[in-house]
Amino acid sequence: MTAKILIYDTIIVGGGVTGFASAMYAARLGLKVMVIAESLGGTIALANAVENYPGFINITGFELAEKIRNHAMEYPIDLEEDRVVHIKRDENSLFVLTTMDRKTIHSKTIIFATGTKLKELNVPGEKKFLNRGVHYCALCDGGFYKGLNVAVIGGADSACMDALLLTQYAAKVYIIYRKDRLRPEPVTYNRIVKHPKIEIIYKTNVKEIHGDTKIDYLQLDNFHNGSDKLKIDGVFIAIGHTVLSDLAKELSVELNDKNEVVTDKNAQTNIPGFFAAGDVTNGMFKQVITGVGEGVHAAYSSYRYVTGTKFEYY
Numbered sequence: 001m002t003a004k005i006l007i008y009d010t011i012i013v014g015g016g017v018t019g020f021a022s023a024m025y026a027a028r029l030g031l032k033v034m035v036i037a038e039s040l041g042g043t044i045a046l047a048n049a050v051e052n053y054p055g056f057i058n059i060t061g062f063e064l065a066e067k068i069r070n071h072a073m074e075y076p077i078d079l080e081e082d083r084v085v086h087i088k089r090d091e092n093s094l095f096v097l098t099t100m101d102r103k104t105i106h107s108k109t110i111i112f113a114t115g116t117k118l119k120e121l122n123v124p125g126e127k128k129f130l131n132r133g134v135h136y137c138a139l140c141d142g143g144f145y146k147g148l149n150v151a152v153i154g155g156a157d158s159a160c161m162d163a164l165l166l167t168q169y170a171a172k173v174y175i176i177y178r179k180d181r182l183r184p185e186p187v188t189y190n191r192i193v194k195h196p197k198i199e200i201i202y203k204t205n206v207k208e209i210h211g212d213t214k215i216d217y218l219q220l221d222n223f224h225n226g227s228d229k230l231k232i233d234g235v236f237i238a239i240g241h242t243v244l245s246d247l248a249k250e251l252s253v254e255l256n257d258k259n260e261v262v263t264d265k266n267a268q269t270n271i272p273g274f275f276a277a278g279d280v281t282n283g284m285f286k287q288v289i290t291g292v293g294e295g296v297h298a299a300y301s302s303y304r305y306v307t308g309t310k311f312e313y314y
């Protein structure tokens, strides 16, 4: 006699806003749902201010992620805080997930919402001063720099929002950007260029982070005010993210040249039953609101796959 196994209708891999929005819809559609994630919150949890999620004029990323998760968990969702290390498909077309804690979990569908991880600069001194001068979260660590001088590396939304937040504490905030015009949302750009505490250093990269017991200066690859050394007390790195799609690749899910999972507008991939949503996909505009929307599409596609329904929910 073979032992009975529990088979989920859908397993959502990823504990960010996309994953939980998807889980909520899947559970409301009556599917048996599990969310597996190594950590909860996702990258938005590090954003110091989200001003473009409808319904919230200004909210921290952490609070928004928590609200979405708590909302989802009002429904019957199994939550497993663990890392998925393999996904394969068995002879019955079930997805079989293996976790770091050596659990084996079966599901009819997968909603892949693993998102991205923060990129490191990979320069000497970065590891040495980690959390002692080198930071990746202005919201978490900005308060250590009251009256001091800091630099933010990067030139898009995260870097610019971090720089604005840091002006609340620091005496001076440099933005060091490798190109010649910052590229955040226009509303943010206008605030940055007018801000008296912010100075932008264009066409420049950081080559090294120097110091003995604490950071002394950044070695730049270009001259600024006659020197290629910039004296600062702390540096915040906000240079984007690496897509976490390796598990999908193992299953031969189609990826594009940026390693993003290729999906259609219904969150379907080339593998039947394997759906993907949020920052891990090839979606053009990566925002909380788009991730949440894609997660909802994935839940509905999963529902249709599991039930074989032709019923349209619109």
Ligand code: NDP
Pocket: 047, 049, 050, 051, 052, 119, 121, 153, 154, 155, 156, 157, 158, 159, 161, 178, 179, 183, 205, 238, 239, 240, 241, 285, 286, 287, 288
């Ligand atoms: P992005 O990938 O959009 O930008 C990364 C920035 O870092 C770019 O300016 C890039 O330069 C620069 N960069 C990348 N690698 C290096 C390197 N090795 N050395 C120096 N500079 C480097 O990441 P973000 O985190 O800013 O944004 C990710 C997504 O999240 C975006 O879609 C953004 O809109 C969204 N977001 C939304 C927020 C909100 O809604 N409030 C807040 C924060 C992010 P280059 O310009 O040359 O490519």
